[in-house]
Amino acid sequence: MDHVTTQVPPLSISRIIYPSAESEPSRPWNLFPATVLLSALLLFQTELIMAKYILPWFGGTPAVWNTCMLFYQTVLLAGYAYSHWLCTRFDGREQTRIHMGTVAVALVILAITIVLWGSPLTPSAHWKYVLSGNPVLHILALLTMATGIPFFLLSTTGPLLQHWFGQVYPGHSPYRLYAISNLGSLVGLLAYPFLVEWLFPIREQALAWTVLFVIFLILCAVQNRILSRLAPRSRSAEKSGSGGRIGLPRFGIWIGLAACGSVMLLATTNLVCQNIASNPFLWVIPLCIYLISFSICFENSRWYQRPVFFVLFFVAGCLAARLIAANPNNLDPVSQLGTYLLLLFTVCMVCNGELERLKPSAERLTAFYLSVAFGGSLGGGFVVVAAPHLFHSFYEFRFAVFTTGLVVLTISVKGVFFALKNRTCSSMWLGSIVQLVSAVAAISVLAVLVWAFRTQARREANNIVQLRNFFGVKRVYEQDGIRYLENGGIVHGGQYLAKRWHMEPLTYYRRRSGLGLLLENYRRLTGQKESAPLRIGAIGMGAGTVATYAQPGDTIRFYEIDPQIVTLSQQSEPVFSYVIGSRGNIEIVLGDARLSLEAEASRNELQHFAVLVLDAFSADAIPVHLLTSEAMQVYLQHLRGADSVIAVHISNRAVDLAPVLRALGTKYRLSFDHMGGLDGIDWVLLSRNQKILEDPVLYKPFHWNDSPVLWTDDYSNLLSVLKK
Numbered sequence: 001m002d003h004v005t006t007q008v009p010p011l012s013i014s015r016i017i018y019p020s021a022e023s024e025p026s027r028p029w030n031l032f033p034a035t036v037l038l039s040a041l042l043l044f045q046t047e048l049i050m051a052k053y054i055l056p057w058f059g060g061t062p063a064v065w066n067t068c069m070l071f072y073q074t075v076l077l078a079g080y081a082y083s084h085w086l087c088t089r090f091d092g093r094e095q096t097r098i099h100m101g102t103v104a105v106a107l108v109i110l111a112i113t114i115v116l117w118g119s120p121l122t123p124s125a126h127w128k129y130v131l132s133g134n135p136v137l138h139i140l141a142l143l144t145m146a147t148g149i150p151f152f153l154l155s156t157t158g159p160l161l162q163h164w165f166g167q168v169y170p171g172h173s174p175y176r177l178y179a180i181s182n183l184g185s186l187v188g189l190l191a192y193p194f195l196v197e198w199l200f201p202i203r204e205q206a207l208a209w210t211v212l213f214v215i216f217l218i219l220c221a222v223q224n225r226i227l228s229r230l231a232p233r234s235r236s237a238e239k240s241g242s243g244g245r246i247g248l249p250r251f252g253i254w255i256g257l258a259a260c261g262s263v264m265l266l267a268t269t270n271l272v273c274q275n276i277a278s279n280p281f282l283w284v285i286p287l288c289i290y291l292i293s294f295s296i297c298f299e300n301s302r303w304y305q306r307p308v309f310f311v312l313f314f315v316a317g318c319l320a321a322r323l324i325a326a327n328p329n330n331l332d333p334v335s336q337l338g339t340y341l342l343l344l345f346t347v348c349m350v351c352n353g354e355l356e357r358l359k360p361s362a363e364r365l366t367a368f369y370l371s372v373a374f375g376g377s378l379g380g381g382f383v384v385v386a387a388p389h390l391f392h393s394f395y396e397f398r399f400a401v402f403t404t405g406l407v408v409l410t411i412s413v414k415g416v417f418f419a420l421k422n423r424t425c426s427s428m429w430l431g432s433i434v435q436l437v438s439a440v441a442a443i444s445v446l447a448v449l450v451w452a453f454r455t456q457a458r459r460e461a462n463n464i465v466q467l468r469n470f471f472g473v474k475r476v477y478e479q480d481g482i483r484y485l486e487n488g489g490i491v492h493g494g495q496y497l498a499k500r501w502h503m504e505p506l507t508y509y510r511r512r513s514g515l516g517l518l519l520e521n522y523r524r525l526t527g528q529k530e531s532a533p534l535r536i537g538a539i540g541m542g543a544g545t546v547a548t549y550a551q552p553g554d555t556i557r558f559y560e561i562d563p564q565i566v567t568l569s570q571q572s573e574p575v576f577s578y579v580i581g582s583r584g585n586i587e588i589v590l591g592d593a594r595l596s597l598e599a600e601a602s603r604n605e606l607q608h609f610a611v612l613v614l615d616a617f618s619a620d621a622i623p624v625h626l627l628t629s630e631a632m633q634v635y636l637q638h639l640r641g642a643d644s645v646i647a648v649h650i651s652n653r654a655v656d657l658a659p660v661l662r663a664l665g666t667k668y669r670l671s672f673d674h675m676g677g678l679d680g681i682d683w684v685l686l687s688r689n690q691k692i693l694e695d696p697v698l699y700k701p702f703h704w705n706d707s708p709v710l711w712t713d714d715y716s717n718l719l720s721v722l723k724k
Contacts, residue, residue, distance in 0.1 A: 032165050035219045036177050039157035040184030046147050047072050048192045048280050049121050049205050056625030057128045058135050059561040059592045062273030063470045065283045066266045067139045070380035079155025080373040084366040087163045096228040103220050109149040121146055121206040135470045159369040164227055175298055182295040189288050193281040201714040251371050258375025260403050261351040265290045266383040267397035268344045279718045293348035297356040304353030310408050310438045316343040317445035321452035347404045392466040393473050405446045412439035471562040476575055485543045493543025495576050503581050509545040514675030514683025515647050517697055519549040525692045526643045537609040539593040540616035543576040544569045550584025559593035597634050608640040615649035628711045632664045642688040651682045655721045663708035675700045
């Protein structure tokens with residue numbers, strides 16, 4: 001319902017700060033911009049700090065960030081609903097009093113979290129294991145406890161202050177504050193990977209956030225105090241029976257456009273992160289594009305021009321269709337990234353541009369924002385909760401693109417009929433031609449997308465198995481007598497179908513690879529008998545190929561976070577038979593490898609591995625939390641002694657991890673051997689026994705052009721290791 005108010009005289013800065021001051025010409029600058037700007041900055045800093053903090057608890061998978069986004073979209077919806085309820089049910093003074101109570105509750109919650117955890121936004125260690133069998137529920141519970149109330153308060157600020165601004169300054173558009181809010185969001189996003197993450201450890205980030213949040217609470221209290229004196233006693237439109245209603249079709253369009261943009265944002269983030277890394281830098285880029293589109297569209301209605309962005313959508317849609325139809329193994333990651341981000345921008349501009357065209361008057365903005373927030377939350381729920389159960393691949397990305405094409409087509413066709421109906425001048429004829437071209441372009445894009453979908457469907461027709469869950473998409477297919485395991489377009493293992501060769505290791509684990517040479521020569525290199533049993537740890541199971549190297553008496557202990565991967569090797573008729581056909585003893589630990597190793601060390605259950613194999617890639621994504629200084633400390637605890645070797649698989653299309661491993665080797669005084677060049681297969685070996693790595697079988701001369709890059713849990717600079 002709308003809020004009908006009594007008009008008040010325009011107020012100056014002095015009148016806002018000092019209510020007794022004489023009336024001056026209206027100036028729309030006071031505490032409104034500062035409060036809105038700071039709230040938006042803190043909103044996104046909250047998201048990034050929490051996502052960064054809990055990312056290692058869930059294997060570093062891209063779905064962690066998307067689940068965080070779903071939570072915050074849902075809380076944002078609750079905040080907007082609260083704002084709408086407050087503005088339509090109570091008069092001005094009652095609104096400020098109720099909101100001051102919310103501010104007080106947030107302050108109390110902040111104090112409690114500081115007492116319990118030492119700093120806000122950083123739950124204690126036991127929260128790592130709560131609801132660990134259901135990652136989505138686990139993350140939602142964590143975020144509710146840590147940031148639920150503070151984030152709720154921050155989310156109410158934008159719509160509430162814009163509504164109050166419209167009441168105090170009836171001659172000025174509150175949508176400018178929306179642009180200021182988006183500016184604060186961009187500052188919060190960009191400051192994190194380029195400044196905050198680099199300057200402060202995670203707990204200090206939380207403390208800095210607390211200081212800013214307390215300042216925000218003070219601004220809220222002062223602003224509310226001032227407004228409580230100035231706010232008119234107004235009546236709800238619902239109670240008074242005045243004011244028109246917004247029809248359900250308009251609400252449906254608002255929600256649909258917002259949902260389409262949200263689906264596109266999260267689906268694009270999924271694709272980008274799975275092919276490079278789940279990292280704050282790559283979380284920020286798509287979200288910045290999403291917010292920039294809002295800023296462009298709502299800052300000035302003339303900046304969104306349908307002909308320009310419809311043509312841009314046509315170009316981006318055709319490029320995306322080429323990616324979808326192509327074999328993902330043959331694609332350049334940089335080209336993929338550029339295409340995905342261009343398409344994200346055009347889709348968001350179309351969705352948000354049409355939202356701006358349909359925005360209501362200032363009196364109805366809380367209903368508008370509530371609808372937009374509901375659409376965003378609906379889109380987030382579709383990607384995070386529904387899509388993994390409905391689709392066996394990332395079809396939500398294609399769904400968002402195809403839906404946007406239908407929107408463009410509908411608008412264009414409607415424009416053609418309107419122009420032809422009102423053809424009273426040459427400009428109308430020109431308009432009809434433009435709309436007709438847009439309609440043809442939209443039909444062309446939809447046709448190209450359908451072709452791309454059918455091409456991919458034919459390629460997937462040969463799949464033996466295709467699975468999807470929180471940890472990504474797994475595809476098993478057969479080609480040239482070999483059964484392959486593919487994750488996100490990257491092969492993660494293979495096995496010969498012929499019984500004679502089915503235990504022969506393939507792909508990155510073949511006998512001439514760095515790992516193969518190490519395992520087949522380890523006993524000789526360390527002076528052990530050929531019958532001496534070895535204990536080998538493997539972080540990441542894949543097809544289970546490492547199990548082929550076990551001899552009788554050996555033990556291979558797999559650490560695997562994805563239960564669907566384990567299922568492929570443990571069925572009564574397994575898809576891959578390396579594990580059940582192994583001559584050694586096989587142990588499987590389900591869960592994140594680092595958390596599992598940390599828990600074992602805390603129980604004094606050290607594993608004493610002779611060799612620890614690290615190959616935990618999901619698609620081409622880098623498990624950053626497994627390559628930090630703190631992670632290396634954990635690995636070293638579980639090694640047998642100075643002769644032990646850590647073998648790290650670093651083959652990747654987008655990043656070069658050798659500088660990271662070199663930095664870790666230098667810090668922990670480990671010898672470093674980069675065994676690369678065999679069909680693009682790269683392994684790095686680390687050991688305290690330099691003689692092992694200097695053996696002619698293992699030693700490969702390698703010239704390094706880049707400086708070492710040390711990653712820690714608090715900071716990992718992805719830009720520094722991108723391949724040129």
